[in-house]
Amino acid sequence: AQTVTQSQPEMSVQEAETVTLSCTYDTSESDYYLFWYKQPPSRQMILVIRQEAYKQQNATENRFSVNFQKAAKSFSLKISDSQLGDAAMYFCAYEAAGNKLTFGGGTRVLVKP
Amino acid sequence: DVKVTQSSRYLVKRTGEKVFLECVQDMDHENMFWYRQDPGLGLRLIYFSYDVKMKEKGDIPEGYSVSREKKERFSLILESASTNQTSMYLCASSPPTGGIGQPQHFGDGTRLSIL
Numbered sequence: 001a002q003t004v005t006q007s008q009p010e011m012s013v014q015e016a017e018t019v020t021l022s023c024t025y026d027t028s029e030s031d032y033y034l035f036w037y038k039q040p041p042s043r044q045m046i047l048v049i050r051q052e053a054y055k056q057q058n059a060t061e062n063r064f065s066v067n068f069q070k071a072a073k074s075f076s077l078k079i080s081d082s083q084l085g086d087a088a089m090y091f092c093a094y095e096a097a098g099n100k101l102t103f104g105g106g107t108r109v110l111v112k113p
Numbered sequence: 114d115v116k117v118t119q120s121s122r123y124l125v126k127r128t129g130e131k132v133f134l135e136c137v138q139d140m141d142h143e144n145m146f147w148y149r150q151d152p153g154l155g156l157r158l159i160y161f162s163y164d165v166k167m168k169e170k171g172d173i174p175e176g177y178s179v180s181r182e183k184k185e186r187f188s189l190i191l192e193s194a195s196t197n198q199t200s201m202y203l204c205a206s207s208p209p210t211g212g213i214g215q216p217q218h219f220g221d222g223t224r225l226s227i228l
Contacts, residue, residue: 009153033214045203045219052214091155095213099144100171103155 002027004094006104013082014112020067021077021107023092029053032096034068034075039089039106048090051075079109087111116140119204119220126227132191134223136204143209145187146217147171147179150201162187163209194227201225 004025013019025034036048051059051068058066063083067076079086092104120135138145143164148156148171158171160179168179176198180188187206191198201224205217 004155006155031213035216043201043222045205047216050214050216093156097213099207099209099213099215099217100146100158100161101156101217103148103157105153105155 002029002094002096002102004092004102004104006092006107008107009105010108010110012110012112013079013086015082015084017082018078018080019082019109021079021090021092021109023075023077023104025073025075025092025094025102025104027073027094027096029096032094034066035093035095035101036064036066036075036077037091037093037103038086039091040085041088045091049077082111084111084113117204117206117218117220119202119223121223122221124223124225126191126194126225128194128196128227130191130194132194132225132227134189134191134202134204134225136187136189136206136220137185138187138204138206138218139185140206140208140218141184142206142218143184144207144215144217145181146205146207147177147187147189148203148205149173150203150222156203159189196227199225199227 093101146161147159162181178190204220207217
């Protein structure tokens with residue numbers, strides 16, 4: 001079974017600084033997607049960024065970027081120029097067949113003004 | 114924008130009660146999912162459905178069942194609620210794909226307490 005591990009329960013970052021969240025996963029599949037989801041205090045989960053395993057280029061969405069290391073099964077999220085609105089729980093998720101997601105335990109990001 | 118609506122934000126029930134959690138999506142999505150969210154464990158898949166009247170077990174189906182009589186509605190049922198089912202429940206939907214990679218759209222969640 002696939003597993004997703006987020007080793008940092010909580011991260012703190014100063015406003016305007018950069019923070020990197022780590023995620024590792026275990027799979028024997030070659031074709032899959034990886035996602036980062038954000039859950040703000042209002043609780044609705046929203047997609048931040050996604051990466052297809054076959055694409056070597058790291059995905060970027062504005063201030064959010066990933067470092068995808070397929071051989072190492074690592075998928076970290078970098079938040080640049082952190083803003084107060086970035087404070088949330090962040091979940092790494094893996095998808096293989098069937099659109100079923102396996103989530104990590106989450107990392108809480110605190111942004112200090 | 115896709116809207117996934119869960120019927121209750123907070124719910125308090127008693128042990129042994131039959132509990133219904135309702136979820137409705139407005140984007141004609143075929144795929145619907147129920148997760149429970151617990152601190153440190155992330156989200157775990159309870160049940161999912163790829164079409165009306167279809168259902169598949171997820172990773173933690175014990176103690177739960179589901180119903181999908183209409184495409185837009187996916188209900189989670191706790192047959193006989195127990196205290197270890199106190200949790201946050203999240204519903205999600207996504208359109209069908211020939212492969213993978215379609216993001217899921219989530220509701221606001223229902224925080225369920227079983228006393």
